[in-house]
Amino acid sequence: MIIPAENFARSPRPTLGVEWEVALVDPETRDLVPRASEVIDEVARRHPEVHLEKEFLQNTVELVTGVCDTVPEAVADLQLSLDAVREVSEEMGLKLWASGGHPFSDYRLNPVSTKETYAEIINRTRYWGQQMLLWGVHVHVGISHEDRVWPIINALMTKYPHLLAISGSSPGWEGLDTGYASNRTMLYQQLPTAGMPYQFGSWGEWQAYMRDQAISGVINHTGSMHFDIRPASKWGTVEVRISDATTNLRELSAIVALTHCLVVHFDRMIDRGEELPTLQPWHVAENKWRGARYGMDALVITSRETDERWVKDELADLMVELAPLAEELGCADELQLIREIIDRGAAYERQRGLFEETGDWKAVVDQTCREMVELRPLR
Numbered sequence: 001m002i003i004p005a006e007n008f009a010r011s012p013r014p015t016l017g018v019e020w021e022v023a024l025v026d027p028e029t030r031d032l033v034p035r036a037s038e039v040i041d042e043v044a045r046r047h048p049e050v051h052l053e054k055e056f057l058q059n060t061v062e063l064v065t066g067v068c069d070t071v072p073e074a075v076a077d078l079q080l081s082l083d084a085v086r087e088v089s090e091e092m093g094l095k096l097w098a099s100g101g102h103p104f105s106d107y108r109l110n111p112v113s114t115k116e117t118y119a120e121i122i123n124r125t126r127y128w129g130q131q132m133l134l135w136g137v138h139v140h141v142g143i144s145h146e147d148r149v150w151p152i153i154n155a156l157m158t159k160y161p162h163l164l165a166i167s168g169s170s171p172g173w174e175g176l177d178t179g180y181a182s183n184r185t186m187l188y189q190q191l192p193t194a195g196m197p198y199q200f201g202s203w204g205e206w207q208a209y210m211r212d213q214a215i216s217g218v219i220n221h222t223g224s225m226h227f228d229i230r231p232a233s234k235w236g237t238v239e240v241r242i243s244d245a246t247t248n249l250r251e252l253s254a255i256v257a258l259t260h261c262l263v264v265h266f267d268r269m270i271d272r273g274e275e276l277p278t279l280q281p282w283h284v285a286e287n288k289w290r291g292a293r294y295g296m297d298a299l300v301i302t303s304r305e306t307d308e309r310w311v312k313d314e315l316a317d318l319m320v321e322l323a324p325l326a327e328e329l330g331c332a333d334e335l336q337l338i339r340e341i342i343d344r345g346a347a348y349e350r351q352r353g354l355f356e357e358t359g360d361w362k363a364v365v366d367q368t369c370r371e372m373v374e375l376r377p378l379r
Contacts (some may be wrong), residue, residue: 001054006206006207006210006231006233007233008143008145008146008203008233009232009233009234009235009236010143010144010145010146010236011142011143011144011235011236011237012101012142012144012208013069013139013142013144014141014142014143014193014263014264014267014329015067015069015140015141015142015237015258016065016067016068016069016070016071016073016074016140016141016142016256016260017064017065017066017067017068017074017139017140017235017237018064018065018068018077018078018137018138018140018252019053019062019063019064019073019138019139019140020062020063020067020078020098020137020246020252021055021060021061021098021135021136021137021245022057022060022061022062022063022085022096022097022098022135022245022246022372023036023059023060023061023096023097023098023102023135024036024039024060024061024089024094024095024096024097025059025094025095025096025097025365025369026094026095027093027094027095027369028106028285030101030361030362030365030366031102031104031105031109031209032057032059032094032105032109032110032133033059033094034057034058034059034110035058035059035092035094036054036055036057036058036059036060036061037054037058038092039061039085039088039089039092039094039110040052040053040054040061042088043050043066043085043087043088045191046084046088047084047342049080050066050080050081050084050085051063051064051066051081052064052081052085053176056112056121056132057110057112057133058110058112059110060135061085063078063081063082063085064081065077065078065081070329070330070331071253071256071257071260071329071330071331071334072253072330072331072334073202074256074257075249075252075253075334077269078249078252079104079249079375080282082096082249082372084170084371088096089119089332095372096306096369096372096373097365097368097369097372098135098169098245098246098247098368098372099135099169099170099244099245099247099347099351099368100134100135100136100167100168100169100170100182100183100185100244100245100348101133101134101135101170101172101173101183101184101187101244102172102365103171103172103173103175103351103361103364103365104172104174104175104361104362105133106134106174107130107131107133108130108204110133113214118223119238121191122377124192125191125192125234126188128190128191129191130189130190131187131190132187132188134170134184134187134188135184135244135245136184136188136241136243136244137167137214137243137244137245137246137252137255137256138239138240138241138243139203139239139240139243139255139256139259139260139264140232140235140237140238140239140240141237141238141240141259141260141264141314142235142236142237143236143237143238143263143267144153144231144267146203146231147202147203147232148267149203149206149238150200150202150203150205150206150231150239151266151270151276152263152266152267152270152276153197153200153229153230153231153238154199154200154278155241155266155277155278155333156195156238156262156263156266157197157199157228157229157274157278157284158277158278158279158281158287158302159262159318160228160242160284160287160288160311161288161290161298161300161311162258162260162291162293162300162311162314162315162318163242163255163258164181164182164185164242164243164244164263164288164291164292164295165181165291165294165295165296165298165311165315165346166243166251166254166255166258166338166346167182167242167243167244167246167251167255167293167343167346167347168180168181168182168244168291168292168296168346168347168348169182169245169246169247169346169347169348169351170182170183170184170185170244170348171183171348171351171352171355171362172355172364173187173352175361177352177355177356179293180278180292180293180348181292181293181294181295181296181346181349182244182291182292182295182348182350183292184244185242185244185288185291185292186292188226191226192218193218193224193226193227194226194227194228195227195228196227196228196281196284196285196288197225197227197228197229197230199278199281199284206231210225212277213225226241227241228240228242228288229241229242229294233331240259240263242258243255244327244347244348246347247347247368247371247372247377248371248372248374248375248376248377249375249376250337250340250375250376250377251337251341251346251347251377253331253334253337253339254334254335254337254340254341256331256334257331257334257335257337257338258318258335258338260321260329261322261325261326261329261335262318262322264315264325264329265325266321268325275323278304279284279301279303279304280304283301283304283306286301287300287301291311295346295348295349296311296312296341296342296346296349297310297311298310298311299311300314302314312342313370315338315342316339316342318338319335319336319338319339322335323335340377344377344379347371347377350367350377350378350379351364351367351368353379354379367379
């Protein structure tokens with residue numbers, strides 16, 4: 001069997017693209033509603049300039065930016081799409097909602113979209129795949145050459161808990177408080193092609209791996225590998241898929257700014273001939289779990305010598321270190337919004353706090369829907 005080599009498109013500059021998964025909910029039951037296809041089709045009729053995609057679940061609309069140069073440009077693109085989707089969904093009597101996971105919806109009542117690869121994933125993974133009531137934010141950043149891709153990905157994995165902590169928004173599951181900041185992270189890694197990427201040392205190693213997956217039939221069954229960070233060769237980008245879906249555009253802009261700055265920061269380190277940071281696979285795995293479990297209160301491993309620091313302190317230092325680069329990239333204001341998340345608390349903290357006060361996840365869904373409308377955190 002001849003497997004063609006994967007051609008990385010190469011991006012001449014660090015372009016930016018964002019995908020934000022949002023869901024439709026019933027304002028009375030607060031449960032998910034499988035009418036995304038209707039919404040997408042109507043938005044396409046009224047606003048052909050808006051780019052939406054159908055996702056794994058029929059309750060989900062994915063907002064997709066064009067190729068952008070700055071975070072403000074990407075956020076403005078998402079705002080345009082969000083307004084169009086809200087216009088149509090409200091006419092249908094539905095509300096928009098976004099988080100990493102729905103706190104009480106029954107996966108058995110949420111049909112999967114009609115697509116061969118989605119059906120095959122369910123056929124292969126059965127119970128584990130059927131549970132995927134999960135939503136995320138995917139950030140693409142352009143990379144100039146494929147030889148840079150895996151050094152940058154391996155370096156980004158040292159910042160996994162940082163990106164997860166500020167985005168964690170899935171504490172509830174099947175009516176329970178899981179105790180996790182991001183229950184989505186733990187659920188999603190159950191899929192056989194999902195989870196942490198292997199620490200490939202070169203593009204050639206990645207090519208060999210993908211060749212093996214093609215020969216063994218894995219890619220034919222699943223469409224692609226669903227790693228937490230992966231190359232997106234068609235676009236010439238690194239795709240960072242760590243973050244839970246945010247409840248509002250303000251926090252999303254902070255997450256996208258940090259992601260953009262980190263990728264460009266590591267790319268510039270290559271330009272300067274500097275060694276990029278890495279951690280042992282077991283430290284990366286531990287950090288991922290700590291970020292998912294403790295969120296903003298995680299104590300994270302920061303070096304191969306197993307030094308540790310609080311993630312809030314790490315984030316504060318990153319804001320200072322990356323500030324000049326953020327200014328250059330046009331996202332200085334957005335990067336500084338991380339301070340708001342540190343001071344106010346992340347989405348999972350707002351959701352858990354309200355549930356502890358009310359004992360009612362429906363109240364949490366209502367608040368989350370309001371955050372989408374007001375484009376900012378509440379409480």
